[in-house]
Amino acid sequence: MFDPTRALLEWYDRHQRTLPWRTDPTPYHVLLSEFMLQQTRVETVIPYFERFIARWPTLSDLAGASSEDVMEAWAGLGYYRRARNLHAAAKMAVAQGGLRADPEAIRALPGVGAYTAGAIASIAFGLPEPAVDGNVDRVISRLSALREDPTKAKGKRLIREKVMELQPAERAGDFNQALMELGATLCSPRSPSCLVCPWSEGCEARALGIAESLPNKPKKKQPVPERGVSGLLWTGQGWLMGRRPPDMRLGGLWEPPSGLILAGESSSDAVIRVMRDHAGVEVEVVRSLGEVLHVFTHRRLTREVFEVRPRGVMEPCASASYDAIETVPLGDSRGMSKLARKTLALGGALTQEP
Numbered sequence: 001m002f003d004p005t006r007a008l009l010e011w012y013d014r015h016q017r018t019l020p021w022r023t024d025p026t027p028y029h030v031l032l033s034e035f036m037l038q039q040t041r042v043e044t045v046i047p048y049f050e051r052f053i054a055r056w057p058t059l060s061d062l063a064g065a066s067s068e069d070v071m072e073a074w075a076g077l078g079y080y081r082r083a084r085n086l087h088a089a090a091k092m093a094v095a096q097g098g099l100r101a102d103p104e105a106i107r108a109l110p111g112v113g114a115y116t117a118g119a120i121a122s123i124a125f126g127l128p129e130p131a132v133d134g135n136v137d138r139v140i141s142r143l144s145a146l147r148e149d150p151t152k153a154k155g156k157r158l159i160r161e162k163v164m165e166l167q168p169a170e171r172a173g174d175f176n177q178a179l180m181e182l183g184a185t186l187c188s189p190r191s192p193s194c195l196v197c198p199w200s201e202g203c204e205a206r207a208l209g210i211a212e213s214l215p216n217k218p219k220k221k222q223p224v225p226e227r228g229v230s231g232l233l234w235t236g237q238g239w240l241m242g243r244r245p246p247d248m249r250l251g252g253l254w255e256p257p258s259g260l261i262l263a264g265e266s267s268s269d270a271v272i273r274v275m276r277d278h279a280g281v282e283v284e285v286v287r288s289l290g291e292v293l294h295v296f297t298h299r300r301l302t303r304e305v306f307e308v309r310p311r312g313v314m315e316p317c318a319s320a321s322y323d324a325i326e327t328v329p330l331g332d333s334r335g336m337s338k339l340a341r342k343t344l345a346l347g348g349a350l351t352q353e354p
Contacts (some may be wrong), residue, residue: 002202004143005166005175011198012178015185016083017042020049022177024125027099028059034116035086039067039079039297042184059098063090063318071252072335079297080250085111101125123173132156132174135183141215142187150215199325223300229271230258231283231308232347238329239344242279242322249296255340256326257281258303259321271306279325280317283308289346294339303339305346 009325014039016022019042020310021033036045052073056062067087074083093099099106099120107117120181123312132140137150141161148155167175186193187257194200194213205211229293233240233256241254257276261267268285275283316325328334336344 004199004202005168007198008166008178008182009168009174011169012174012181012250016177016181017185020046020053025122025123025173025187027120028062029053030120031059031089031093031099032062032086034119035082035089035111035316036060036077037102038082038116040077044077048074059090060094063094067252072333075253075335075340076338078338080253082111084246099124099151101127103127103129103209116248116283118264119176122176123263126170126173128164128169128172130160131158131180133180135180135187136176137215137217138162138189139179139187142192142211143199143203144204145208145210145214146215147214147216151217155215162260195350202244202254208303215312219300223295223298226260226299226301227267228258228301228303229267229274230256230303230343231271231275231279232256232289232344232350233275233281233283233308234347234350235314235327237337238327238332239347240281240316241326241328241340242318243324243326244321245323247320250337250339253335253337254342256305257322257325258343267304268306271308275308278319278321281314282311284311292339292342292346293303294342295323303343305343306351307347 002014021029033045033049036049052062056065063258065087067084069086070083072079074080077083086327092109096105101121101230103117103121104114107114112120115131115133118129121127121129122131131294137159140146140162141150144162146155146158148158148161163179182197182199186197190212192320194203194206194211197203203211205214214220239256242257243254244250244252246252257275257279259278261270265273267288271285272283275281286309289305289307292305294303318325
């Protein structure tokens with residue numbers, strides 16, 4: 001008789017990927033990896049995880065780090081609120097004596113939702129808690145031919161109940177990781193590898209020929225297009241840059257002064273306004289250097305980048321958009337987003353002596 005739990009764990013024992021947080025699944029390593037893996041591919045996360053562990057070997061080390069150092073180390077990984085929540089969670093956990101085998105205490109940490117709490121509780125502490133992410137939604141929906149939308153309350157409940165029904169008491173963490181592994185490697189959104197899947201024998205969706213149509217999720221909305229500008233001002237010693245306030249998008253990261261173009265405003269007028277209102281500097285436009293494109297979760301931003309120069313004495317000052325304005329030398333290690341780096345790349349020639 002087909003036993004889905006046994007079949008999945010046997011497959012996982014043979015085929016699981018070797019990952020640094022699996023090699024030594026301490027509570028701290030699991031916490032760090034789960035924050036990093038939210039909406040990010042494993043291949044992208046591995047070098048960031050290794051750098052964090054090398055720099056902050058323990059949870060206490062991370063809790064004692066400065067927020068700017070944490071943001072600098074996270075720069076390029078995206079979804080920067082995760083970094084702020086991770087740092088806050090480390091501080092809270094250390095203040096409480098460390099991460100504990102208590103699902104409620106784990107769920108109370110900043111940035112920890114139901115999935116992350118279940119993953120930490122099961123993988124780090126072996127507690128029989130479900131950890132349901134997008135991969136698990138897909139795998140379970142197909143196994144049981146569930147046609148309910150997993151983003152709705154009924155669909156969430158049915159999937160959670162099925163996971164709890166299948167989850168073994170002794171290897172809860174391995175089971176949760178096996179579900180995620182199956183979704184990440186074989187049970188893909190399109191063209192799932194059913195012939196080599198450990199659940200092919202008992203998969204109801206495969207038997208009905210509807211595997212690729214499940215889970216029954218609504219189509220993702222297309223990102224809303226936005227247009228913005230950036231002003232590159234090279235002082236001879238570095239770039240004029242601002243640091244985003246912690247509670248704003250890309251909070252804690254540095255970038256050239258930037259903003260959206262207002263209705264009826266030309267891009268050149270917009271960059272003059274942005275430099276004045278956001279950085280306290282009156283400028284004139286020298287030339288357009290081109291455009292950069294950056295796609296956020298819900299927005300598709302096209303940013304025109306301008307070379308600008310100051311008009312009169314330059315007295316930059318902070319604003320609601322930037323809590324600090326400074327000249328940042330080349331090679332400075334402070335945290336910058338990928339968008340900021342792409343923007344600065346257009347001004348590379350401006351840093352050379354004539």
